Amino acid sequence: xxxxxxxxxxxxxxxxxxxxxxxxxxxxxxxxxxxxxxxxxxxxxxxxxxxxxxxxxxxxxxxxxxxxxxxxxxxxxxxxxxxxxxxxxxxxxxxxxxxxxxxxxxxxxxxxxxxxxxxxxxxxxxxxxxxxxxxxxxxxxxxxxxxxxxxxxxxxxxxxxxxxxxxxxxxxxxxxxxxxxxxxxxxxxxxxxxxxxxxxxxxxxxxxxxxxxxxxxxxxxxxxxxxxxxxxxxxxxxxxxxxxxxxxxxxxxxxxxxxxxxxxxxxxxxxxxxxxxxxxxxxxxxxxxxxxxxxxxxxxxxxxxxxxxxxxxxxxxxxxxxxxxxxxxxxxxxxxxxxxxxxxxxxxxxxxxxxxxxxxxxxxxxx
Amino acid sequence: xxxxxxxxxxxxxxxxxxxxxxxxxxxxxxxxxxxxxxxxxxxxxxxxxxxxxxxxxxxxxxxxxxxxxxxxxxxxxxxxxxxxxxxxxxxxxxxxxxxxxxxxxxxxxxxxxxxxxxxxxxxxxxxxxxxxxxxxxxxxxxxxxxxxxxxxxxxxxxxxxxxxxxxxxxxxxxxxxxxxxxxxxxxxxxxxxxxxxxxxxxxxxxxxxxxxxxxxxxxxxxxxxxxxxxxxxxxxxxxxxxx
Numbered sequence: 001x002x003x004x005x006x007x008x009x010x011x012x013x014x015x016x017x018x019x020x021x022x023x024x025x026x027x028x029x030x031x032x033x034x035x036x037x038x039x040x041x042x043x044x045x046x047x048x049x050x051x052x053x054x055x056x057x058x059x060x061x062x063x064x065x066x067x068x069x070x071x072x073x074x075x076x077x078x079x080x081x082x083x084x085x086x087x088x089x090x091x092x093x094x095x096x097x098x099x100x101x102x103x104x105x106x107x108x109x110x111x112x113x114x115x116x117x118x119x120x121x122x123x124x125x126x127x128x129x130x131x132x133x134x135x136x137x138x139x140x141x142x143x144x145x146x147x148x149x150x151x152x153x154x155x156x157x158x159x160x161x162x163x164x165x166x167x168x169x170x171x172x173x174x175x176x177x178x179x180x181x182x183x184x185x186x187x188x189x190x191x192x193x194x195x196x197x198x199x200x201x202x203x204x205x206x207x208x209x210x211x212x213x214x215x216x217x218x219x220x221x222x223x224x225x226x227x228x229x230x231x232x233x234x235x236x237x238x239x240x241x242x243x244x245x246x247x248x249x250x251x252x253x254x255x256x257x258x259x260x261x262x263x264x265x266x267x268x269x270x271x272x273x274x275x276x277x278x279x280x281x282x283x284x285x286x287x288x289x290x291x292x293x294x295x296x297x298x299x300x301x302x303x304x305x306x307x308x309x310x311x312x313x314x315x316x317x318x319x320x321x322x323x324x325x326x327x328x329x330x331x332x333x334x335x336x337x338x339x340x341x342x343x344x345x346x347x348x349x350x351x352x353x354x355x356x357x358x359x360x361x362x363x364x365x366x367x
Numbered sequence: 368x369x370x371x372x373x374x375x376x377x378x379x380x381x382x383x384x385x386x387x388x389x390x391x392x393x394x395x396x397x398x399x400x401x402x403x404x405x406x407x408x409x410x411x412x413x414x415x416x417x418x419x420x421x422x423x424x425x426x427x428x429x430x431x432x433x434x435x436x437x438x439x440x441x442x443x444x445x446x447x448x449x450x451x452x453x454x455x456x457x458x459x460x461x462x463x464x465x466x467x468x469x470x471x472x473x474x475x476x477x478x479x480x481x482x483x484x485x486x487x488x489x490x491x492x493x494x495x496x497x498x499x500x501x502x503x504x505x506x507x508x509x510x511x512x513x514x515x516x517x518x519x520x521x522x523x524x525x526x527x528x529x530x531x532x533x534x535x536x537x538x539x540x541x542x543x544x545x546x547x548x549x550x551x552x553x554x555x556x557x558x559x560x561x562x563x564x565x566x567x568x569x570x571x572x573x574x575x576x577x578x579x580x581x582x583x584x585x586x587x588x589x590x591x592x593x594x595x596x597x598x599x600x601x602x603x604x605x606x607x608x609x610x
Contacts, residue, residue, distance in 0.1 A: 027453075027456060027457075029453075160475060161475075162477075163469055163472070163476075163477060163478075164469075164474065166458075166466075167466050167469050169456070170452055170453065170456045170458065170463070170466070171447065171451070171452045171466065173416075173421060173445070173447045173451060174445060174447060174466065174518075175469075176419075176420070176421055177419045177420070177421065177440070177443065177445045177470075178440055178469055178470025178522075179437075179440050179470060179473075180469070180474070221457065224457060225457045225458070225459075225502040225504075226457055226458060226459070226462075227456075227457050227458055229457075230457050
């Protein structure tokens, strides 16, 4: 495998692992928790490092996950004390943990490989340098394997607890009354988020972790109204962003993590404007079309009423302008639309209903 | 002797130092259609939540059909207030109704053909068969309430708890709900409803619990709703409700 391909595959694995818990964070409206956890874990890593003095010990991961859970616990505790709202509570806890981590690094660990920049931005380009050797064989980058394991775990948990997670996310009270503890499921989800964030930030940095957990699920949310499809779409959007982000980074010779994050944002913007259901542009076009269509029906009804009276003047475009108080431009547009639809025929200024137009006019009156 | 549907013994519940429910001691027999009524802040919803184990009481205990709630989960159906869930959640009406089967399925098991059949049948019973695949945010308030009722129906319970099912629904839905409540009672089910319209009380329900932090009275509606009791529950304000 070429290093380039290894980087792309690693990015796709990281992205898929992140979007799965991300979907549920979005639906629970606690998206910022991904931000909080992915920063707070720094403190856990640093403190654990001081205890075991080994940057590669798996205990670092345990320390990090524990800090992630502690962040959630503290945040929930502040929310439940009812003195602060959710957003403020989230914003209070993690900067404290993150800063403690930063202070500890800068004061006591200046000479080792643990710096703030790496934590925030990561560097996936270095992933291929750290090889996973097993029985003397080179099996590829460590990050690919460690994130692969996390991805398998996330997928497994999703398949096992899909129904329970859905219920506890949609209706906590019902989940509790039928025996699925929402608290257990919430902390299970948050533990998953912590493990994923810890695994991913080493490779791609915490900013991309946040971008991947929040943006593809938010994009998918705009595109579908079924949970299962939202998850599948999130995964696809995440992978597309990872691949296109890598291409953009190589073309621009820029940061890969930054480019991938930018691509998730670009995908969101595209969905925001062009989503077939809720897109800004599609909604605008639809409302414009509805306006035209309604005006055309008004015209048809008007023509039908005057058809019997044989008053030629009433059925001219000129009359439309006066009677409906429409602008000349709008009147012409509506006349053209009605002709295109086959509702009317036009002879110079005079308009005539077609049988189809008469039918549409009748239906419009009935409604 | 058959155990009562619900027995609440000396239940007290407080938010910090403010009592929300004070020494509630009630026995609800099986097969009644009971309305919990009382002014705002009387603790109606809190009582239901305490019975269902969603809130932890400061003192007292609750039994459902003679046993603690945790052992009777499958015999209880619950309709929370409509406003407590996010109706923009990406799912359709049928899927929400299916959620009523989750308790019976237990952990890990996915709903099967039988569960889908039950859900479709329940949608039909509440007059929503045509809306099965409708995204839930596109339903009106009354339709959303019917979906919630259908979800409770597939729980196939002995005792139903419903929190304000009549709030914000159209007249047709209100009528449909009442018909359904009476059907359930005919099948021998017990239905406990948080209600706040005293005027429809006699027409819709046969039992009532009048509550204002303390329990004022419980029993058949005409025995409970006396001007004396209402004064105790509402102060002087509602005497005119009693005809």
